[in-house]
Amino acid sequence: MTSSQFVPILPIIGIVGLIFALAYYIKIIRMKVENELINKISGYVHDGAMAFLKREYSYLVVFLVIVAIVLVFIRENKLTAVWFLAGGGVSMLAGFIGMKAATKANARTTWMAVKHGQAEALLAAFNGGSVMGLSVASLGILGLSVIYIIHTFKGIDANTLYDFSSVIAGFSMGASSIALFARVGGGIYTKSADVGADLVGKVEAGIPEDDPRNPATIADNVGDNVGDIAGMGADLFESYVGATVATIAIAAAPLISKSATAEELLPFILFPLIVIGLGTFCSILGVLSFTLLKKMEPSKALEGSTTITNVLLVILTAILTKPLTGSWMPFWAVVAGIVTGMIIGKLSEYYTSGKVVIELAKQGETGAATNIIAGLAVGMRSTIFPLLSIAAATIVSYIIMQKAGFGSIGITGIYGIGLAAVGMLSTVGMVMSVDGYGPIADNAGGLSEMSGQGPEIRKITDKLDAMGNSTAAIGKGFAIGSAALTALALFHAYAATAGIKNGIDILNPTVTVGILLGALLPFAFSAMAMEAVGKAAGKMVEEVRRQFREIKGLMEGEAEADYSTCVDIATKSALAEMILPGTMAVLAPVIVGVLLGPEALGGLLAGATSSGVLMAIFMANAGGAWDNAKKHVEEGNLGGKGSAVHKACVVGDTVGDPFKDTAGPSLNILIKLMSVVSLVFAPTLATLTPILERFIGKIH
Numbered sequence: 001m002t003s004s005q006f007v008p009i010l011p012i013i014g015i016v017g018l019i020f021a022l023a024y025y026i027k028i029i030r031m032k033v034e035n036e037l038i039n040k041i042s043g044y045v046h047d048g049a050m051a052f053l054k055r056e057y058s059y060l061v062v063f064l065v066i067v068a069i070v071l072v073f074i075r076e077n078k079l080t081a082v083w084f085l086a087g088g089g090v091s092m093l094a095g096f097i098g099m100k101a102a103t104k105a106n107a108r109t110t111w112m113a114v115k116h117g118q119a120e121a122l123l124a125a126f127n128g129g130s131v132m133g134l135s136v137a138s139l140g141i142l143g144l145s146v147i148y149i150i151h152t153f154k155g156i157d158a159n160t161l162y163d164f165s166s167v168i169a170g171f172s173m174g175a176s177s178i179a180l181f182a183r184v185g186g187g188i189y190t191k192s193a194d195v196g197a198d199l200v201g202k203v204e205a206g207i208p209e210d211d212p213r214n215p216a217t218i219a220d221n222v223g224d225n226v227g228d229i230a231g232m233g234a235d236l237f238e239s240y241v242g243a244t245v246a247t248i249a250i251a252a253a254p255l256i257s258k259s260a261t262a263e264e265l266l267p268f269i270l271f272p273l274i275v276i277g278l279g280t281f282c283s284i285l286g287v288l289s290f291t292l293l294k295k296m297e298p299s300k301a302l303e304g305s306t307t308i309t310n311v312l313l314v315i316l317t318a319i320l321t322k323p324l325t326g327s328w329m330p331f332w333a334v335v336a337g338i339v340t341g342m343i344i345g346k347l348s349e350y351y352t353s354g355k356v357v358i359e360l361a362k363q364g365e366t367g368a369a370t371n372i373i374a375g376l377a378v379g380m381r382s383t384i385f386p387l388l389s390i391a392a393a394t395i396v397s398y399i400i401m402q403k404a405g406f407g408s409i410g411i412t413g414i415y416g417i418g419l420a421a422v423g424m425l426s427t428v429g430m431v432m433s434v435d436g437y438g439p440i441a442d443n444a445g446g447l448s449e450m451s452g453q454g455p456e457i458r459k460i461t462d463k464l465d466a467m468g469n470s471t472a473a474i475g476k477g478f479a480i481g482s483a484a485l486t487a488l489a490l491f492h493a494y495a496a497t498a499g500i501k502n503g504i505d506i507l508n509p510t511v512t513v514g515i516l517l518g519a520l521l522p523f524a525f526s527a528m529a530m531e532a533v534g535k536a537a538g539k540m541v542e543e544v545r546r547q548f549r550e551i552k553g554l555m556e557g558e559a560e561a562d563y564s565t566c567v568d569i570a571t572k573s574a575l576a577e578m579i580l581p582g583t584m585a586v587l588a589p590v591i592v593g594v595l596l597g598p599e600a601l602g603g604l605l606a607g608a609t610s611s612g613v614l615m616a617i618f619m620a621n622a623g624g625a626w627d628n629a630k631k632h633v634e635e636g637n638l639g640g641k642g643s644a645v646h647k648a649c650v651v652g653d654t655v656g657d658p659f660k661d662t663a664g665p666s667l668n669i670l671i672k673l674m675s676v677v678s679l680v681f682a683p684t685l686a687t688l689t690p691i692l693e694r695f696i697g698k699i700h
Contacts (some may be wrong), residue, residue: 003270003324004156007145010277017280017429021285024127025101026524030426031108031124035217037451041218042107045443047221049103052574053230056185058090058240059575060178064088067177067586071170074684077163080170083147084680087174089439090139091237095182095230098132098436101227106130106443110212113444113460114453120303121460123294125444129436130287132229136237137280137429144244144273147171147360157264160253161269165252166497169679170247172238176673180585183669184529185578186231187662189570191533192221194661196540196566196655200548204643213554215547215561216540219570221446226574227661228439233432235479235669240276240670242430243486247418248273249493254410256496257602264409266326272422274324275317275334282312285435298467300670309430310338329404331449333397333416337423337485339391341478348477350394351382352624361629361638364648371629371652379622383614386477390484390613393420414492421485424478429569435475441465460555462635480616483668484662487609490675493607498598504606505599514592515599518607520586522615525670526663528581533658536573543569585670589678601678616667626652 063087105128112123151164197216207213251268254260284307293301314335321331350356355665356378363374394417401416425431445461475488495504504511534632543566553559593601632638638645 003267003274006274006324007148007270010273011043011149011263012147013281014138014140017134017138017284018142019199020284021097021138024134025097025104025131025622028101028105028124028127030133031111033107033111034265034540035114035451037448038107039451040108041212041447042103044218044563045106045221045225046103048218049099049225051567052189052222053096053099055571056182056575059579060088060092060181061183063177073681074288074681076683077167080167080680082170082684083167084170084174084188085145086143087171087241088178089174089179090143091175091182092236093134094132094139094237095178095234097135097223099230100133101128102225102440102443104435105131105440106447108455109440109444109464110451110457110461111446113448113457118298118460118463119295119412121444122298122464123291125440125464126290126294126302126433126437129132129434129438130290132233132436133429133433134284134287136233136240136432137283140237140240140244140428141273141277141280143171144241145277148270152298156262156266161262161266162252162255163248165255165269166683168248169246169676172242172367172626172675173673174679175234175238175241176669177582177586178677179234180666180673181236181402181582182580182670183231183576183666184532184662185574186223186227187529187658187666188466188485188532188536188577189574190220190227190656190663192536192540193219193566193570193575194657195225195533196544198650198654199537200541200544204545210334211277213561215544215563216566217446217450217561218563219540221443222567223570224439226444227531229436232435232475233477235665236428236432236435236475238672239479239482239671240425241487242490242676243418243421243425243482244272244276245676246486246489246493247415247422250415250418250489251411252498253493257410260409265411268406268411268415270329271325272419272649274320274454275419275422276426277322278316279313279426280429282309282316283427283433284654285309285312286430288434288564298464302437302467306427307433309341309427310342312340313427327404327406327415329400329416330399330419333419334423334426336393336397336400336416336419336583338426340389340420341424341481343389344477345482347382347386347389348621348624351378351621352628357625357628360625360652361632361645361649364629364645364652365638368648369382370650371648371698372655373628375626375652380617382621385606386481386509386617387614390481393485394488407539414489417492417541418479418484418489421482421489424482424485431475431478438465438467439522441467464592477617477620479665480613480620480668481674482617484609484613487605487671487675490679491602491609494675494679495602497679499600500602501600504602506603510596510600510662511603514596514603515607517588517592518604518609519611521584521604521608521674522612522667525581525584526615526619527667528584529666530664532577532581532657533662536570536577539569540566540659548612553688581666585673586677589674590681593678594682598682605675605678608674612667612671616664617661619664619667623656623658623664626656627660629653
């Protein structure tokens with residue numbers, strides 16, 4: 001079978017994945033929850049989450065239309081604007097589907113724990129996450145393969161292949177734009193509610209987490225969904241699409257110089273699509289296997305399904321690589337990515353659990369300050385081995401493809417780096433299913449507490465939630481690791497498209513300035529995100545205090561809190577504060593490219609990737625460690641809930657909340673969005689360069 005013959009199968013895989021996602025959603029909503037209070041509270045969470053999503057999307061539709069109009073004017077091929085809108089639209093659709101399923105699955109998870117115990121509760125939570133996971137993977141492969149089929153419907157030649165590789169960047173840019181706003185907006189929402197609930201509820205009032213007397217508790221549970229379901233789903237969707245698009249662009253780059261024919265390059269252009277198609281197929285099988293593993297410990301069941309998915313992908317890729325490309329080498333580049341993703345996931349789990357977390361919790365014995373200092377050190381130390389793993393994957397995948405012998409047609413080691421990123425993300429359907437399980441289990445614990453289900457049920461949901469924290473750390477590790485490889489691949493695709501033939505000279509002062517500005521951007525972006533959480537959390541804290549002060553009988557449990565006001569505060573704050581950092585990511589590459597030229601823009605991308613990846617790992621792991629240190633104390637260690645150590649660890653967790661759920665995970669999208677914006681605008685910058693040189697001169 002040739003690559004072209006394999007292509008019609010790809011949309012079918014996407015459609016089958018969506019059918020399974022729909023089947024799991026139907027299975028979830030058919031579960032009857034025979035408890036009025038659980039249904040009532042779950043209804044609050046569902047309504048708040050969907051209301052936020054609708055208001056956020058109304059903002060983002062305006063943004064998409066404005067950018068699409070700009071693309072119509074600056075891009076020769078107007079279909080770039082169409083696919084940009086499609087990428088944004090598909091990303092929003094995936095978020096909507098996942099949110100709908102998650103806010104239905106939380107109540108079912110709680111009720112399954114009540115009626116049938118841990119195994120059925122675990123399955124309900126995983127099934128809810130799998131709706132999002134399968135939707136993300138299936139919509140991605142469906143969208144990319146359909147765009148290819150449309151562009152090559154009348155025949156395949158150099159022009160049609162180059163047009164496809166060029167305009168498909170618009171699809172990636174649309175997905176990345178939505179992902180950044182969804183991550184930032186969702187992160188501001190969830191952390192403002194979480195901080196308000198923790199500081200006033202736990203520290204000041206001394207009441208348990210998810211206590212129904214706390215006015216911010218519904219907003220907190222809504223936030224888990226908008227941040228970790230819709231936000232993370234959009235994040236992994238754009239990573240998945242971005243890695244594929246970058247590798248396609250690298251494979252198509254020789255068409256610009258006409259150093260290879262369309263027939264020679266076609267197998268390499270299609271191979272990334274085929275790999276993610278296989279990954280989606282294996283993810284479907286992995287999700288199905290979970291039913292057989294549900295009676296195992298949660299960690300073993302989740303790891304088992306993930307292992308099954310990865311093993312199947314390796315086997316299928318090994319069988320098909322040589323017949324499709326003529327060499328075994330692309331297979332090993334894909335494997336390098338898969339292995340690196342697993343290593344980074346394990347490293348993220350190590351730094352946010354076990355001995356590291358126990359030692360961090362002990363630092364709370366001497367106060368909040370020492371707990372925070374130790375958490376910062378954990379985050380900084382946690383960057384070392386993930387970065388070395390990424391560096392190793394980069395070198396190994398580069399060398400593998402250099403030795404493949406395709407240099408004469410322009411397929412070099414850079415293509416191997418792109419394939420490593422594709423390999424890492426090809427099983428995104430399974431990764432997102434496991435990651436989506438976490439916030440559903442967290443919500444189930446909240447519903448258990450608020451509906452008074454008792455300590456035995458809470459023990460089950462806490463066990464599921466504890467595993468959810470680890471899966472969230474692994475998911476973020478995957479997203480960050482893939483971001484580095486994807487950004488590097490996009491960087492090379494940008495250089496080829498912008499006509500930078502002799503490399504980027506770092507001794508050129510404009511390039512040096514670009515590198516410094518790029519290194520600055522993740523810090524400026526993180527500051528905006530952190531300040532946004534601080535402002536929104538301040539409003540939430542004041543509202544919670546007001547309600548405790550003014551609503552008579554609230555602390556005694558004789559009156560109901562005004563949950564809707566807290567939800568509204570979080571919604572308005574998140575939507576207002578997400579605009580500036582999101583817009584900065586789109587405008588910065590364009591401004592630097594126009595004012596300083598294409599090479600300086602290359603420096604900007606290099607600087608942003610270097611500092612952004614380190615900052616993202618540092619923030620995600622520090623925040624995760626603080627969170628789990630607090631949970632370690634809440635399990636009855638070091639004095640347990642309400643102790644001085646607990647209060648110190650709550651403060652550390654509060655500092656870590658915007659680290660791990662707002663700024664940190666947004667940074668990996670920032671560096672990829674800047675790279676893909678640069679790729680989309682590269683042809684325009686290439687035509688502007690002679691004009692810029694004429695007016696300001698070329699600086700050396």
